[in-house]
Amino acid sequence: MNNSTVYMGAIEYELGESVPIDQYYPLRGDLETIKHFKKNGLENIAVSPIDPNLLALRSCKKTLKSTNLSGSDIDAVIYASTSNWNPAFSKENSINWLLNELEVTNGFPMGIYLPGCANFSIALRVAKNLIIGDGLKHVLIVTSDKTDPKDPENRIFYPDITLLSDAAASCIVSSVDEFDYIVKDVQHHSAPHMWDLDMEKNFSAFLLETVRGTETAVNKLFSNIDEKKEDIKLLILNNFNLSTMRMIAKQIGFRDDVVYMDNLMRFAHAFTADNLINFIDAEKSKNFPSGSLFLLLAAGAKNWGLILIEKK
């Protein structure tokens, strides 16, 4: 360990209420779509009646409770969310409300809203660099997202990829060696040339460029580190669907059996939070030994994030 080692832990989350996909209004009666999703491992989604800020608060409270830290020990809060674009969910004062509820009296807020499913990994990258470069001690990251209840069909990720769930997840990133994991590396890839591609008009280009972006992101990470793909104990992906997750693993050179898929049927794709939720659930349930390496891959539309984590 050296003074540039960054630790991570106190990972907690708050999920919406579990709803079977065949009971969710826009899908109810659409037997063909339900059959397709079920064949691909989706059974339930998480639907929350509360807004993303309250989801975030609940998750953060669990995170702080699981440490010996209080809100006043937090130097910065990074809020990562795509839902923040929805004015119904985000007001100028929302972040101050959150900090006040958490009693963060000595920290400042930052927002990550642009990279979609890579929001969490960018937030982690920022936190890591605030610790190494700016000397911060404890950074609280929270991701929170929810679909707009006025548009129930927006849970369906066009045309047949996945269904979205409402969730928040949070963790502490720290310079202090009191947390369970080491953040070994964080890498990103963006494909700005895809800016105007959409799934309807450029279906083939969009799909293939998304696969290529994933490959590029993974190659970028492994060219930057000494570890090899065989060293990775578990590959954590977004909960898209079984065949997509298997295809991603195959394309980037991983076997199916290192991909964590246990949460897929539980809540499908929880925006940027599912990486973190899957990671901590996998870790708690599988009892990996010290030194185990985990790769978290967020494959967003046009932005990709990769996090390499080592268990202490």
Add this chain to the structure above:
Amino acid sequence: MNKTEKIIELLKSKLSTKYENFNFSEDTKLRDDLGMDSMNFVEFLLGLESEFNISLTNEYLRIKNIETIGDAIEVINEIERRERANE
């Protein structure tokens, strides 16, 4: 085998056996007629790349969104035409 026959063979390898005796033509719509989902579709595109030794780059796929067997042939022809022009 010509291009159409090669593509039909590729499609049959990606689809369920119920399409074994399907009456394929250049107008066959990959998603509407063959019920291909996103994953079948990606695998089909990757299969085209390896079968015809081409790279289906963003540049070509923007010119023509592949919706039918005929579209796929058109894109492959265009890639081959440009490669010949660059030789």
